[in-house]
């Protein structure tokens with residue numbers, strides 16, 4: 001197998017897990033990641049352990065996979081890169097385009113000086129991994145050098161001379177024996193729901209709260225960065241929703257939101273938390289005890305609110321129907337968290353066409369679905385590109401995809 005090479009598209013937890021499995025078996029991997037950073041969505045999730053007791057949120061698994069992948073000699077990682085085209089004769093021949101990398105990851109020591117000294121907000125982007133490169137990236141859209149060449153502070157002050165602002169894009173030709181598509185999911189964009197997302201300052205998504213918890217350790221109101229007194233979590237935003245034709249359950253949101261709510265209650269006990277839900281989806285074998293403890297601290301209301309209204313002080317009026325009295329109730333919250341669901345990623349259509357894999361009825365790509373198979377042998381999928389799944393499920397699914405590919409290689413030799 002040492003002569004085999006696998007092209008993995010997507011450097012989230014699915015792509016990283018598969019890459020590490022292959023690499024440990026002596027198989028070479030080219031891992032192509034579109035964004036500037038590795039780890040996908042899950043690298044931005046906070047550890048939700050309560051008093052050092054693990055609640056199995058899976059967040060640490062991502063950092064672990066990332067650590068193993070970036071240091072493995074059998075894995076070549078191309079960030080900021082995209083597949084341009086691919087053809088298959090005996091092997092796959094792929095051409096990859098990598099945008100200019102202005103920060104040399106081998107030289108960068110994560111000192112953070114570039115971010116500290118940069119005069120423009122978000123011109124230097126910081127990744128979520130604290131321990132593994134790439135740590136920073138230059139955002140060409142905001143950087144003054146790319147506007148009028150008026151600033152080179154980051155380059156001039158970098159003590160390692162790791163920054164070069166005159167770099168060009170690169171092209172790579174990759175030969176592979178199999179391709180694993182692990183391009184992940186897109187969180188549902190709630191801007192068209194009647195919740196004022198994008199307009200009301202204190203309406204955030206579950207993913208934004210994850211990042212807030214990871215970066216600052218607690219919840220705060222985006223409007224003034226102060227502590228909220230009352231937080232509402234609203235479940236099933238963009239999942240099980242006939243109005244947007246997303247009839248599937250995203251499976252991970254109830255667990256994720258309850259764990260975040262419990263973490264907030266533990267760290268900021270003065271905050272009152274209300275959880276609006278349709279029904280709570282179970283997760284893991286310790287769920288019952290976790291749920292019992294959560295309900296002692298969190299007010300659970302079986303209703304999905306209607307429209308929200310923003311008040312002058314940025315608090316939010318939320319209407320919902322009381323299930324016992326059937327009356328409409330209006331309540332005011334300081335922060336509302338929308339539990340957005342998992343939807344097929346934009347760009348799935350071009351992958352589907354390029355590799356001739358039909359999407360399933362919901363738009364996800366599964367090569368192990370009996371009804372839907374790749375018409376090109378040697379193409380496989382893993383992770384949430386196949387549909388909603390948790391981090392542990394993604395890791396297990398990636399391992400299973402690796403063994404399918406090994407079996408495919410064995411079949412080629414016969």
Ligand SMILES: Cc1cc2nc3c(=O)[nH]c(=O)nc-3n(C[C@H](O)[C@H](O)[C@H](O)COP(=O)(O)OP(=O)(O)OC[C@H]3O[C@@H](n4cnc5c(N)ncnc54)[C@H](O)[C@@H]3O)c2cc1C
Nearest residue numbers: 010012013014034040041058183184185256383384390391
């Ligand atoms: C709100 C929310 C909360 C969640 N909380 C939890 C939780 O607490 N616990 C849990 O277990 N799970 C949770 N999940 C699920 C978890 O996020 C997923 O299981 C995990 O991220 C799946 O990893 P992935 O690699 O399949 O996809 P992704 O994380 O989406 O990674 C895919 C990667 O592929 C890259 N990519 C995309 N297109 C291309 C392309 N064309 N070329 C190259 N690269 C590309 C992306 O940039 C990305 O890096 C949550 C999900 C949501 C929506």
